[in-house]
Amino acid sequence: MLEIDKINVITKDSKSKILKDLSLKINDGEIHAIMGPNGTGKSTLSKVIMGNYKYELTSGDIIFNNKSIINLSVDERAKLGIFLAMQDPTVIDGVTNSEFLKTATTELTNERINYFDFIKNIDKCLKDLELSEDMIHRSLNKGFSGGEKKKNEILQLKMLKPKFIILDEIDSGLDVDSLKIVCHNINDYLKENKDTSVLIITHYPRILEYINPDYVHIMTDGKITKSGNIELAFETEKNGYNGINDVRKKISNE
Amino acid sequence: MNKIDIGNKEITITSSKELYIYDKEANNRIYNIEKDVVLKVYHYNYDSNSKVVINLNHESAEVEYHYSTINYNDNNTSITVNHNIKNTISNIYNHGVNVLNNKLHFDICGIVPKNIENCICNQENQIINLTNGNSTILPKLLIDNYNVSSSHSAYIGKFKEDSLFYLMSRGISYDTAIKLLVSSLLINSGKDSEELNMFKENIENI
Numbered sequence: 158m159l160e161i162d163k164i165n166v167i168t169k170d171s172k173s174k175i176l177k178d179l180s181l182k183i184n185d186g187e188i189h190a191i192m193g194p195n196g197t198g199k200s201t202l203s204k205v206i207m208g209n210y211k212y213e214l215t216s217g218d219i220i221f222n223n224k225s226i227i228n229l230s231v232d233e234r235a236k237l238g239i240f241l242a243m244q245d246p247t248v249i250d251g252v253t254n255s256e257f258l259k260t261a262t263t264e265l266t267n268e269r270i271n272y273f274d275f276i277k278n279i280d281k282c283l284k285d286l287e288l289s290e291d292m293i294h295r296s297l298n299k300g301f302s303g304g305e306k307k308k309n310e311i312l313q314l315k316m317l318k319p320k321f322i323i324l325d326e327i328d329s330g331l332d333v334d335s336l337k338i339v340c341h342n343i344n345d346y347l348k349e350n351k352d353t354s355v356l357i358i359t360h361y362p363r364i365l366e367y368i369n370p371d372y373v374h375i376m377t378d379g380k381i382t383k384s385g386n387i388e389l390a391f392e393t394e395k396n397g398y399n400g401i402n403d404v405r406k407k408i409s410n411e
Numbered sequence: 412m413n414k415i416d417i418g419n420k421e422i423t424i425t426s427s428k429e430l431y432i433y434d435k436e437a438n439n440r441i442y443n444i445e446k447d448v449v450l451k452v453y454h455y456n457y458d459s460n461s462k463v464v465i466n467l468n469h470e471s472a473e474v475e476y477h478y479s480t481i482n483y484n485d486n487n488t489s490i491t492v493n494h495n496i497k498n499t500i501s502n503i504y505n506h507g508v509n510v511l512n513n514k515l516h517f518d519i520c521g522i523v524p525k526n527i528e529n530c531i532c533n534q535e536n537q538i539i540n541l542t543n544g545n546s547t548i549l550p551k552l553l554i555d556n557y558n559v560s561s562s563h564s565a566y567i568g569k570f571k572e573d574s575l576f577y578l579m580s581r582g583i584s585y586d587t588a589i590k591l592l593v594s595s596l597l598i599n600s601g602k603d604s605e606e607l608n609m610f611k612e613n614i615e616n617i
């Protein structure tokens with residue numbers, strides 16, 4: 158599905174190096190999680206996969222379904238089925254949620270949408286996520302609570318049906334019950350779409366108890382420094398990132 | 412509120428109403444607003460100069476003016492609000508999109524003289540340059556009375572990269588994303604009308 162091959166990434170403005178020789182391979186149907194300290198480059202990685210123009214790839218490649226995507230525009234990547242649920246979804250005043258979803262659906266499928274089906278589908282997704290119906294007529298993310306913004310990202314996911322999903326801190330801002338609802342929705346989606354792969358970026362193992370990852374990676378200073386299974390997430394929560402490093406140092410000294 | 416059509420002239424507004432205007436050539440418009448009258452105007456302008464004067468001549472007169480313009484050539488917009496008596500309210504929203512490397516100038520002025528109490532006088536101005544157009548906004552509040560609530564803001568620039576990224580990350584092409592953002596800036600609160608439809612066509616053809 159996705160293969161990130163030794164990428165080096167700098168910011169376009171300040172030219173500061175954020176990702177350093179980072180590699181990661183995610184196969185069809187796999188769920189990967191990345192944890193790492195604040196400012197280590199997790200969100201940057203997600204935006205670079207999506208094609209954000211604030212970052213420049215100085216070397217390396219990103220392969221999606223056997224094709225390099227690094228020269229594709231953001232919308233072209235989305236059309237291949239890549240979806241990024243953002244850590245901080247952007248407020249767009251004046252563009253309503255429904256107008257936005259209609260436009261996105263039309264452009265993704267390249268077909269005129271059937272309004273009746275479209276509305277039926279939205280209504281069902283809103284119910285599944287326990288979001289109120291008026292959310293759909295409001296300006297995109299404007300005045301949404303932290304949790305509503307995150308649920309709205311999942312609403313888009315359910316409507317737009319991607320093949321590769323990146324969840325950047327989808328769990329932050331969600332209360333206990335909302336987290337359960339969101340994870341159930343994602344799990345249901347994955348059950349229906351078995352080949353879909355997921356990259357979960359998180360600070361807490363709790364979300365990983367609902368959506369079980371095949372692999373957990375630790376990212377520090379712009380690269381992946383350790384990989385393992387869900388135990389690694391619990392260990393990190395217990396000992397912190399320095400704790401893990403200490404353990405590693407000890408092992409390598411021995 | 413009912414809808415009426417006006418030409419290129421001075422008019423006196425005697426009852427509360429909404430006006431819809433579509434201009435594609437230079438126009439001078441003067442509004443005199445009577446007592447207790449609330450006037451809302453949705454003024455769409457396609458690539459032309461425009462001069463608007465609003466006179467709040469009687470108590471409790473109120474105006475809400477939404478001016479939206481798309482430009483390909485050098486154009487000036489001038490809007491002046493005269494608070495000629497106490498207890499009057501003006502809220503002016505000017506939004507422009509500058510498509511080419513042209514020059515768009517907004518000269519927006521709210522005037523409250525010394526002896527005029529208890530007014531509200533606000534203006535909000537925005538120009539988006541789609542290419543490297545050259546735009547200027549001159550927001551002026553000439554307020555000589557202390558007992559007035561007023562605010563103004565002016566933004567000139569491009570659409571935020573984050574907004575474009577968000578829209579495009581859902582599969583929306585650059586061109587469509589720009590049109591969505593232009594529509595949201597220029598026709599935010601306008602209701603369906605013939606004038607709006609003409610203006611929408613202009614947006615579609617950017």
Ligand SMILES: Nc1ncnc2c1ncn2[C@@H]1O[C@H](COP(=O)(O)OP(=O)(O)OP(=O)(O)O)[C@@H](O)[C@H]1O
Binds near residue numbers: 195199
């Ligand atoms: N556009 C940018 N311009 C300048 N610096 C940037 C830009 N984007 C990210 N950075 C910097 O790169 C580093 C990595 O940021 P990033 O958002 O990827 O971190 P993160 O791992 O997601 O952190 P968090 O856990 O806090 O969300 C930070 O130091 C950040 O300030």
Ligand SMILES: [Mg+2]
Binds near residue numbers: 201325
């Ligand atoms: Mg982040």
